[in-house]
Amino acid sequence: MKSPFNLYPERNALESTRCEFCAVRVVAVCATLAPEELRRLGEISQGRTVEAGQLIFGEGEPSDALYNVTAGAVKLYKLLPDGRRQITGFLGAGDFLGLALAETNVYSAEAVVTSTLCRFPRSRLEALFARMPRLQGRLFAVTSDALADALELMLLLGRKSAREKICSFLLTLSGRAIGRGAPDNPVPLPMSRVDIADFLGLTTETVSRTFTQLKTAGVITLLDGNRVLIADPTVLADIAEGGG
Amino acid sequence: MKSPFNLYPERNALESTRCEFCAVRVVAVCATLAPEELRRLGEISQGRTVEAGQLIFGEGEPSDALYNVTAGAVKLYKLLPDGRRQITGFLGAGDFLGLALAETNVYSAEAVVTSTLCRFPRSRLEALFARMPRLQGRLFAVTSDALADALELMLLLGRKSAREKICSFLLTLSGRAIGRGAPDNPVPLPMSRVDIADFLGLTTETVSRTFTQLKTAGVITLLDGNRVLIADPTVLADIAEGGG
DNA sequence: CGAGCGATTGAACGCTCTCAAAGTGAGTGG
DNA sequence: CCACTCACTTTGAGAGCGTTCAATCGCTCG
Numbered sequence: 001m002k003s004p005f006n007l008y009p010e011r012n013a014l015e016s017t018r019c020e021f022c023a024v025r026v027v028a029v030c031a032t033l034a035p036e037e038l039r040r041l042g043e044i045s046q047g048r049t050v051e052a053g054q055l056i057f058g059e060g061e062p063s064d065a066l067y068n069v070t071a072g073a074v075k076l077y078k079l080l081p082d083g084r085r086q087i088t089g090f091l092g093a094g095d096f097l098g099l100a101l102a103e104t105n106v107y108s109a110e111a112v113v114t115s116t117l118c119r120f121p122r123s124r125l126e127a128l129f130a131r132m133p134r135l136q137g138r139l140f141a142v143t144s145d146a147l148a149d150a151l152e153l154m155l156l157l158g159r160k161s162a163r164e165k166i167c168s169f170l171l172t173l174s175g176r177a178i179g180r181g182a183p184d185n186p187v188p189l190p191m192s193r194v195d196i197a198d199f200l201g202l203t204t205e206t207v208s209r210t211f212t213q214l215k216t217a218g219v220i221t222l223l224d225g226n227r228v229l230i231a232d233p234t235v236l237a238d239i240a241e242g243g244g
Numbered sequence: 245m246k247s248p249f250n251l252y253p254e255r256n257a258l259e260s261t262r263c264e265f266c267a268v269r270v271v272a273v274c275a276t277l278a279p280e281e282l283r284r285l286g287e288i289s290q291g292r293t294v295e296a297g298q299l300i301f302g303e304g305e306p307s308d309a310l311y312n313v314t315a316g317a318v319k320l321y322k323l324l325p326d327g328r329r330q331i332t333g334f335l336g337a338g339d340f341l342g343l344a345l346a347e348t349n350v351y352s353a354e355a356v357v358t359s360t361l362c363r364f365p366r367s368r369l370e371a372l373f374a375r376m377p378r379l380q381g382r383l384f385a386v387t388s389d390a391l392a393d394a395l396e397l398m399l400l401l402g403r404k405s406a407r408e409k410i411c412s413f414l415l416t417l418s419g420r421a422i423g424r425g426a427p428d429n430p431v432p433l434p435m436s437r438v439d440i441a442d443f444l445g446l447t448t449e450t451v452s453r454t455f456t457q458l459k460t461a462g463v464i465t466l467l468d469g470n471r472v473l474i475a476d477p478t479v480l481a482d483i484a485e486g487g488g
Numbered sequence: 489c490g491a492g493c494g495a496t497t498g499a500a501c502g503c504t505c506t507c508a509a510a511g512t513g514a515g516t517g518g
Numbered sequence: 519c520c521a522c523t524c525a526c527t528t529t530g531a532g533a534g535c536g537t538t539c540a541a542t543c544g545c546t547c548g
């Protein structure tokens with residue numbers, strides 16, 4: 001299945017688990033590791049492909065592995081007993097999956113589109129920490145970044161209007177695309193309106209209405225392939241921070 | 245100034261920075277360190293007292309130090325340009341302050357009540373990482389916990405009703421009190437209604453109304469000294485998860 | 489061409505917010 | 519000791535933003 005969101009269709013993580021040749025190496029956790037360290041990491045990793053909609057792991061389950069997303073898109077979420085859902089983040093190529101490292105997963109992970117992952121058994125990875133302090137340091141740094149993102153999201157969820165939420169969301173996606181070396185404008189939206197709603201603490205209807213509102217205002221344009229063209233990022237930024 | 249929230253009034257962090265005798269040692273980051281490591285840590289730490297309402301550090305400022313809260317209560321928050329505020333967390337005795345470790349602070353920290361802190365210069369602490377991998381590992385674990393808390397809070401902010409938010413909040417405070425060895429019921433509420441509102445993504449009025457509503461329903465009782473008596477924690481838990 | 493799912497649009501409701509006023513309590517000064 | 523102040527909390531009334539419920543549209547796939 002071809003998808004505009006599979007950024008590295010020519011390389012498949014299943015073909016090789018040799019980290020030295022990993023397509024996302026420059027942006028992933030392994031970015032700052034030495035060649036010898038990469039080799040060791042490659043020894044314990046294995047590729048995995050997940051279809052769109054497929055569960056990678058579930059909240060509450062024992063956490064037996066960590067992953068690096070090598071292609072595609074993944075969503076993380078928590079559920080309430082009655083089915084209400086909060087998506088806590090979307091991951092793309094190069095992002096690390098399995099943080100908030102604990103005995104059991106504190107969230108579920110599901111593929112948004114067909115994705116490839118690089119899997120690291122938890123026990124073996126932790127065993128490497130002793131030998132490779134830089135690896136732990138890197139994971140620590142990534143966790144810190146994830147925490148900073150989570151706090152930013154809390155500000156969004158607790159204090160921003162629907163309009164501001166959508167604009168912040170688009171800007172964040174755009175910014176991440178840059179960091180990944182992908183086109184930042186137009187921004188691809190691999191996830192559904194329901195997913196966006198559950199990420200921003202809104203309903204699908206409100207998300208949809210807000211998009212049309214922004215479209216009517218000339219701030220964005222909805223393109224084919226679920227991509228959004230941002231007319232002027234600074235205008236979007238103004239709205240996102242309450243200045244619009 | 246006497247306060248029911250200063251849990252260790254008889255010990256002052258200013259009197260001694262020797263970690264071996266720290267009152268919060270059993271619960272703090274230093275919990276799993278060896279005696280020799282504690283001594284080294286003590287060499288780079290210094291006590292600091294902050295008055296209620298005093299800023300400890302501001303968002304955007306260079307992050308030059310980390311802290312351990314040894315007594316009192318601290319709030320962390322992020323602001324929008326127009327003044328809207330999201331409190332991302334409350335810290336108590338034993339909690340670590342300064343996570344989401346980055347070049348600049350991603351949030352502001354302010355004392356809720358007069359508090360004592362144990363201060364660690366950032367550069368010197370990071371220098372210790374090389375010698376004491378366990379210290380870094382411990383800090384990593386604490387950051388992971390903070391991330392898990394942040395995700396839980398995202399679920400609360402994005403998907404819970406005012407009633408559910410308040411109940412979740414009281415239960416969390418109660419649970420933390422247990423971990424700290426403090427009385428878990430009644431629960432002390434050192435922070436103002438405005439703080440609670442800015443933490444839960446509500447307004448003071450809604451917080452106040454919800455408290456009276458829960459009081460009328462017989463679920464809680466408001467005691468003097470800003471303490472809340474929980475009639476039945478299981479009932480509170482049911483409401484918090486949407487079952488009430 | 490029809491089925492089916494996701495997205496969009498419409499109308500009405502309701503939870504929470506906003507604006508406003510009264511109540512409460514700690515601290516201060518006469 | 520008491521009156522006063524001021525900040526915080528509580529309560530009330532009304533409005534609004536986002537939700538809920540419902541219908542239509544559009545695209546993909548069989």
